[in-house]
Amino acid sequence: MNELASFLYSIPVLGVVFQLVGYLVATMPDIAPIYVALAAPIALGALCGIMNERSGVVNIGIEGMMLSSAFAAFLAAALVAQAMGPTSPSPVFGTTVAILVGLVAAIAVGMLVSVLHAWLSISIRADQIISGTIINILAFGLTGYLNRLLITPNPRLGAGIFQPLVLPDFLVDLPMVGWMIKGFFAHGPIAISVLFLVTFLQLWLFRSRWGLRTRAVGEHPKAAETVGIDVIKLRYRNVILGGIFAGLAGAYLTLEQSGSFQNNMTGGRGFIALAAVIFGRWTPLGAFGAALLFSASEALRVAISLNRPTGELGDVVRAIPPEFYTALPYVVTLVVLVAAVGRSVAPAAVGKPYVREART
Amino acid sequence: MTDSDGRPAERFWRRGRSGQVFAIAAVPVASVFLALVVAALIILASSVITTGSIDWALPFVAYGALLQGAFGSESAILATILQATPLVLGGLAVGIGFKAGLFNIGGYGQFLLGATAAAGVGAALATAPAPIAITAALGAGMLAGAAWGWIPGALKAWSGAHEVVTTIMLNSIAAALIGFLILGPLLAPGFSFGRTGDLGNSALPIILGDNIHLGVLLAVAAVPAVWWLLYRSTLGFEIRSVGANPSAARYAGMRPRFLIMLTMSLSGLLFGIAGSTEILGVSHFIIPSYGTSIGFDAIAVALLGRSHPFGIAASALLFGALRAGAGLMQVLAEIPVEIVDVIQAIILLFLAADVVVRHLFRIRAAGGLADLKTVTSSYAGRAR
Numbered sequence: 001m002n003e004l005a006s007f008l009y010s011i012p013v014l015g016v017v018f019q020l021v022g023y024l025v026a027t028m029p030d031i032a033p034i035y036v037a038l039a040a041p042i043a044l045g046a047l048c049g050i051m052n053e054r055s056g057v058v059n060i061g062i063e064g065m066m067l068s069s070a071f072a073a074f075l076a077a078a079l080v081a082q083a084m085g086p087t088s089p090s091p092v093f094g095t096t097v098a099i100l101v102g103l104v105a106a107i108a109v110g111m112l113v114s115v116l117h118a119w120l121s122i123s124i125r126a127d128q129i130i131s132g133t134i135i136n137i138l139a140f141g142l143t144g145y146l147n148r149l150l151i152t153p154n155p156r157l158g159a160g161i162f163q164p165l166v167l168p169d170f171l172v173d174l175p176m177v178g179w180m181i182k183g184f185f186a187h188g189p190i191a192i193s194v195l196f197l198v199t200f201l202q203l204w205l206f207r208s209r210w211g212l213r214t215r216a217v218g219e220h221p222k223a224a225e226t227v228g229i230d231v232i233k234l235r236y237r238n239v240i241l242g243g244i245f246a247g248l249a250g251a252y253l254t255l256e257q258s259g260s261f262q263n264n265m266t267g268g269r270g271f272i273a274l275a276a277v278i279f280g281r282w283t284p285l286g287a288f289g290a291a292l293l294f295s296a297s298e299a300l301r302v303a304i305s306l307n308r309p310t311g312e313l314g315d316v317v318r319a320i321p322p323e324f325y326t327a328l329p330y331v332v333t334l335v336v337l338v339a340a341v342g343r344s345v346a347p348a349a350v351g352k353p354y355v356r357e358a359r360t
Numbered sequence: 361m362t363d364s365d366g367r368p369a370e371r372f373w374r375r376g377r378s379g380q381v382f383a384i385a386a387v388p389v390a391s392v393f394l395a396l397v398v399a400a401l402i403i404l405a406s407s408v409i410t411t412g413s414i415d416w417a418l419p420f421v422a423y424g425a426l427l428q429g430a431f432g433s434e435s436a437i438l439a440t441i442l443q444a445t446p447l448v449l450g451g452l453a454v455g456i457g458f459k460a461g462l463f464n465i466g467g468y469g470q471f472l473l474g475a476t477a478a479a480g481v482g483a484a485l486a487t488a489p490a491p492i493a494i495t496a497a498l499g500a501g502m503l504a505g506a507a508w509g510w511i512p513g514a515l516k517a518w519s520g521a522h523e524v525v526t527t528i529m530l531n532s533i534a535a536a537l538i539g540f541l542i543l544g545p546l547l548a549p550g551f552s553f554g555r556t557g558d559l560g561n562s563a564l565p566i567i568l569g570d571n572i573h574l575g576v577l578l579a580v581a582a583v584p585a586v587w588w589l590l591y592r593s594t595l596g597f598e599i600r601s602v603g604a605n606p607s608a609a610r611y612a613g614m615r616p617r618f619l620i621m622l623t624m625s626l627s628g629l630l631f632g633i634a635g636s637t638e639i640l641g642v643s644h645f646i647i648p649s650y651g652t653s654i655g656f657d658a659i660a661v662a663l664l665g666r667s668h669p670f671g672i673a674a675s676a677l678l679f680g681a682l683r684a685g686a687g688l689m690q691v692l693a694e695i696p697v698e699i700v701d702v703i704q705a706i707i708l709l710f711l712a713a714d715v716v717v718r719h720l721f722r723i724r725a726a727g728g729l730a731d732l733k734t735v736t737s738s739y740a741g742r743a744r
Contacts (some may be wrong), residue, residue, distance in 0.1 A: 058739050060524055126712040127732045129463060129524060129739065130663070134708045137656050141701025148696035149406050271528040278525070321544065327536035330529040337526065338519045351736040 019313040031303045032183025038295035040191040041066065044249035045273030046280065046287035047201055051242030054205065054282060055235045056218040056349035057121055058128040061135030062246055063270025065113045069250025071143040072109035074261040075150065077102025077159035093189050094163030102159055103251050110247025111240050118239040122232060125353035144263050151261060161259035162188030188256040190248055201284040214238055218347035221354045231354045275333045279340040282347060293336065297328035386723045388664055391710035392678065394717060399703045403695055422693040429688030430681035438569040441576060444680025446634040448579040450658025451665055451672035452586045453630035458667040459590055460623040461603035461734025466512055466527025467631045468655035469534030470505040474632030475639045476538040477504035479556040479646040480546040486560025493562040494640065501636025502629050508534060509628015510621060517617035522739050523624070531655065539648040555645045564641035575637025582630065587669040599623055603734050660704045663711060679704065
């Protein structure tokens with residue numbers, strides 16, 4: 001086995017590729033939890049996108065929804081923590097009352113912003129892409145304004161942070177699957193919930209009455225209306241429920257990943273989520289896979305910074321400028337998107353406001 | 361100017377030119393007014409949060425300071441003009457995209473690449489004769505912006521990938537790329553931080569006051585130029601046709617793919633000019649972490665100006681005034697400058713919800729936003 005490896009590694013040029021594969025296999029168990037954690041907010045944002053677009057509403061405001069939820073989560077948690085003074089965190093995930101309040105605030109704000117999007121794009125019948133753009137600009141402006149007004153003058157504000165689940169040793173030590181269990185479950189509650197939410201939404205969308213109706217409304221609202229489905233009401237409900245996922249994504253950024261808020265901390269994840277929706281062909285499982293693909297390049301960067309590869313591979317890695325790794329997730333997203341579009345077909349009614357009784 | 365709901369717009373169009381202007385400007389002006397009212401409420405609310413008591417005079421103090429900072433003196437007016445310059449160019453760039461049914465959110469990246477190219481070429485030609493150096497630096501900025509705009513155009517034309525997602529990805533890639541360029545090939549030796557070299561003769565000459573540079577004239581000239589291109593040239597007719605109805609344009613023998621690539625390149629070119637003039641005329645060098653909100657600001661300008669070059673010029677002046685006055689407002693009324701971003705977003709909110717605005721002010725003129733049906737219907741790669 002080792003002889004084969006050293007033979008493969010020594011092949012000129014191609015050997016570096018084998019070295020990379022060997023390096024990834026060796027480091028994967030350590031990197032897997034970070035990898036899944038990087039994918040979590042993108043996957044949650046994508047679930048929000050799926051809820052919207054499956055019912056025929058384009059939502060490019062996911063980024064803004066995530067940003068406002070992240071801010072609300074931090075502010076609410078920090079204020080409660082300040083008011084309550086020091087408390088001992090619960091042994092489960094290190095939960096405190098403050099963090100829970102922050103989580104609820106994030107979900108509430110996510111839904112609230114979604115109400116705005118629903119109202120603009122369903123009732124007012126404004127252009128849905130404009131509505132999303134407005135949400136992005138508004139979220140950027142309001143969080144920046146309130147951050148400067150409320151958080152910057154009080155540098156001692158802190159929200160606390162969810163602790164990752166500590167898995168029993170026998171699970172992690174299982175052969176073959178142990179590192180995967182660690183990868184998916186050595187997290188705080190929000191990242192762990194992603195796996196379940198994805199599965200749940202997948203089943204809900206394709207195996208339930210609600211799912212059938214949602215897809216009908218997204219593909220052919222007129223036909224849905226004729227069989228008695230209230231298109232407007234269903235779209236409203238789905239867009240607002242979608243806000244829960246954006247809220248969770250925002251809460252994840254502040255309450256589980258960083259424990260603080262910075263302006264524009266979403267950094268384009270909401271838009272990567274949009275690409276994940278398209279690449280995942282508007283299915284939750286597919287979008288989760290896409291999120292994992294998009295965060296793979298970032299995970300590679302983390303792996304390299306934690307555990308520098310040696311030999312020829314090390315030389316190659318050192319020759320690559322650091323900015324390359326910064327750009328890599330976006331390049332991967334772009335390339336994959338270009339390859340995916342055309343082969344994956346959007347719900348037919350996406351972007352079209354529904355006018356009852358209107359001639360089509 | 362009627363929309364799909366058959367709103368009564370014709371009445372105002374019969375009133376001649378002044379009626380036309382009113383019909384077009386009524387909703388935007390009302391939206392700006394309403395946004396200022398809402399922002400005043402936000403200022404009041406934040407005074408409650410920060411001081412614990414409600415300060416009824418605060419909005420007036422704030423807006424007074426804003427006005428003073430934007431128009432109160434000669435230098436204030438010049439500051440407004442200086443702030444409006446990149447907004448005019450960016451607004452035109454987004455507006456020309458709207459006309460072709462394209463939504464360019466990639467202004468940030470196109471601006472950054474234009475700025476970096478201009479800074480690099482400008483520094484390299486610092487000792488060349490000024491006309492040559494300036495032309496070359498500006499040209500490099502334009503080309504870089506146009507090239508960065510061409511990429512999403514080509515991606516949309518050939519694969520159908522929607523520019524809303526691709527341009528955002530290209531923004532992040534551009535930020536990383538200029539970091540590499542400025543810390544690598546363009547790095548100037550002898551500074552304690554990473555930056556490009558001194559401009560020397562490539563800097564744009566100052567033509568008025570302390571800081572009004574030649575680029576301001578470029579922005580002023582761009583307004584009628586884009587108007588002529590859009591409304592008086594064959595190419596402009598084709599661009600508008602593709603934006604209004606891509607299929608009809610194709611049946612009429614126009615080439616939607618070519619026009620999409622061309623329009624995105626033009627849009628990027630205008631952002632490239634904005635980036636170059638900011639570097640060559642204002643900051644004179646660029647750092648890797650150069651920050652700007654031009655991408656989103658330009659969208660706001662184009663939407664408020666209803667994608668028309670003259671409307672864009674007017675709304676760029678308004679947003680320029682807000683940005684120029686915000687500094688003094690922060691000093692005198694202790695309102696964070698970020699309130700300008702909030703005002704900008706609320707203006708757009710009212711424009712989108714124009715039904716509400718028209719109801720409040722009994723305006724019966726046409727709607728608030730330019731027609732963007734093609735932008736949205738092409739989402740996810742259909743309808744090319």
